[in-house]
Amino acid sequence: MHSYLTAGLPGTGGTIKESPEDFLVEELPLYPPCGEGEHTYALIEKRGITTLEAIRRLARALKVPEREVGYAGMKDSRGVTRQTVSLPRVAPEELRALELSGVVVLSAVRHRNKLRLGHLAGNRFRIRIRGVVPEALPRAEAVLAVLARRGVPNRFGEQRYGVQGNSHLIGRAMLAGDWRTAVDLLIGDPARVEGEGWRGAIEAYRRGAIEESLHLFPGHCRTEREVLQRLVKRPGDFERAFQAVHPRLRKLYLSACQSHLFDRVVTERLDSLDTVMAGDLACKHENGACFLVEDAAVEAPRAARFEISPTGPLFGCRMTQAGGEEGERERALLAAAGLTPASFDLPGGLRMEGERRPLRVPIGGARAEVDAGGLLLEFSLPKGSYATAVLREIMKSE
Template structure:
């Protein structure tokens, strides 16, 4: 069974969207990390608060490693931020010195603050993100429409769908992950090289067509130089290595991203099934406490629903893995039936080779905070705050109800 799914419905489906376009220029999409803690001012790690424009987090990390003359592993960050945006985030540099920051002369990076702390910044070390977005070519009554939609989302919560960036530029990272779990090595390789029908870049598309017909020499010739991982696996196949051997030449970090994308796709499926009752908790649910992130099983749904109504807790969906808390009752049946559709069991999420999935629970909804709007001619400026791990796309698709072309944050 293919992991891809039809576009889910809307929580605010009875309310019309405002239409429009997002991110015509990077300045239309501004994201600022909300730190989980303030740096202490002392320690082995230099903390740089930077504003970057048109650069991805990993690209900035490479620039910092070169500037400070440290291995890239010495660079820490709390979350991945998108390229086509203006983003403010903090990086840590192990053994970095403040005077070295003067060497950083890049037109797309501006240092806002410098401090020190005792530990490296790691993924998840943030409280949330503040978004400032400009939607253009919106309907004339966009502000009134958006106000009605946002009132519902503030009351019921924002559906906690994963953003498109989780699934990659071709939208098929989850298919690679599924193939890895099913040990379908050639299928995984083909998905990594890509489906030619989805590829716009002419050389990449030609390489994908060549791979599909088994012409590895032509595939390698046409693959763009920047696609180093893809080129390495094709070179391995040309040397006569088996599909699995070639596949595992790809860095494990990237293979884990494919597996996490499949986890995300399964979560999104469960969320789509429960969207109409997103604010409800069921007997046997694993609930999530929004104040501290703790999870617990719902034994008394009537009592716990009162807490859900106050937005203290929410039902969760699965990020399947060996340590995931499993629900009981109706929720358990729903999750088990989804695994059955893919011919998977819980044990399949232990593929070995250093790729075992720990698993977790993720809230089906998240609170929407600090909403501001400002209307202009043909546009709407929208500001809001979401918790860490949540995507602005989940809110935008409800407000706009139009294709979110180019939005990956």
């Protein structure tokens, strides 16, 4: 099964993120700040650090508790990001005067309420791909034309699966209550890591030499070390050992499992990504509301106008499943993973309710040009969608 929407078109090859300036992300706000109120909305530019680290530095400098700083979206550390954060009881001029490492305040305006997660329209990207083939520009433009017409496959992609590419498998083992497998996967595969000590630590674990493994694990592998410390004290108690993993990380593994299953549905539906079928739960792009498609022919024109799109499952214990053939496909996918909707009803704040996610999203203002540095792309995507889904279709470097 081909895994590109534009499988018939050749890619540009190349590499991204050679320098932070090669990857610029700009948040598109849902609304502008109104100019009055007890919060100040600061447009910041950060480079080489995560959103949480930028917030930490701002909070420390302004003596504001971190949890009181609002933000609309999480951005990773690679590249340059422009995004808005809100701070209570801080004057705009105080923010504008700040000088911080890795964070520049571009503007500061008052507003009445704290900025909430998800309060953004989307993101605009400016990405340079270096080392592309000579005919990169016409190739990129041909792919972008298809994506503009049919939509961008709304994949999460590889960045969701962690350094060793197995976060989703850890999540699946957690959902199945298979704690030994969860620990084995967490400790990892010696072939997937760098450094002799780290590889040796994993090999020792696989031999059952837990204390030797703990001794060899590098200091930065804090989670692995804490899990092994519990195993040294209570050999064989894998469930208790896994409890040493931070709840935020456990939640991440579970959502990686959801993401992986969703990506599989996207791949299976590539040929009909822009078509709704009877039984589909379709999403209205203007407000995100979902409805059951009863008559595919009646809804076809709306899908053609990009008003609606079919959705796929982010599985959970309360998610509505599709009907018809699509529903059968979803149930079969979940069963093949050894899971049921009830598997997601976990205790201890880890319950995953599930939701629907559109299988495709519109791409806005897409353009490409070639300069001395390579191929320069500009486009925007709705919130929650990833630039890597576009780059994958254009570069085809897998």
